[in-house]
Amino acid sequence: MWYLLSLVITLLINCKCVDSATESTISREEFENLKTSLHRQEKLIEKQDRKIQDLQATVSRCAELSQRQENDISRQSEQIRQLISFISGFTGQNKRHENSGDTVKIPAIERSYVKSAPKVKRYEPNTVAFFATVSVTSLDHLGGHQNIVFDDIVTNIGNGYNNHHGVFVAPVSGLYLFTTSIMSQQNMEFWVNLVVNGNIIVNLNERGTDGRHGSGSQTIIVSLNQGDDVAVQNAHNDDAFYGDKYSSFGGYLIQELVSETSSIVG
Template structure:
């Protein structure tokens, strides 16, 4: 009886030990599963936090470089400033057509272009046939001269009386001829530009076949 009691006690202890071990295993397994589940919940949160941090560091996600935008804005501001400067100083341009014939002109006599089409800035004086620069800068001038019938005509665009570009026309056989020039020159305020006959007894045809034009291209 004593031996039987000892064996029964040993079996009972063994069952309790196995149960404790199984329970411990179950607990360990459960803890691991719960840990994994918890990690599954935590991991997306960590990813979202990382993405938020990335957006915080680089807020421009559209593919545009803020430095390029800044450079473009600066260039635009410079152009606007130059445009305002040009407008503030005022536009200078003129165009005049010759309607009357001008005969028997002397050397260095101004050719007159009486029909003024435009004269912004008031620099052209049709009664004198001269343009007086109201502002310093780079200008472009163009002139076209038609000769009378059977006439050889020498003329020139002149600045302050100095020839810059010569114009020539030679007509014969009862016909007219026409010559022209275009120049880009730098002028100071007050400089005078005119189209002049460079020969004696000059003869220039009018009737809107001869012209003189100019404009300010850039301020200095």
């Protein structure tokens, strides 16, 4: 529409410029300004058209949303109506039973509560293990073949180790591993035996020199019967050892011995 109007104005101006000799002529610059103004008007109209289209789309979306809300309200109203009807019917039934002397029992909702029992940690019945250290700083003037007492028990599963006598008694028959580590006094030498039932299995010797302590260790694997005893003994008279948790004795059951019984048929 504006394009046609612009074209008509342009034709009129051209006719006026050509045919009217007595009237003042429109300059070329004025003509260009007029065309520019018309062009700006066309752009403004296009922009307004786009705004109108956006507004129409917004109105359509609002109408759609409003329709959805009305549908939701209708469904909720129907649900409320059904609930009121159910309550009214139940109340009327309850009143009829009250008039007749009967009672209406509403079934209770049963709730089951599962109380979680605390987890109890247990070792297998055949688990045997112990570890103990010497807590005192120094063990002095030990006699020959005297047990070294590792008094501080760290582990004693199966209660096989006695920290008053420094001896382990096998609670079950089986294959065992034992280890000991002994530290000497400064500039002093010691001799130690690891014994089973009083019989020497291995020896251990160490010496501290240059004002320092010396430390040695031994490990054995032996098969024991139930009731056999194992200990770490001082070999010579009047030896001394350094404790303070530097000297230790420990062991554990590798595999329990299972006795096989054979039956004679005949």
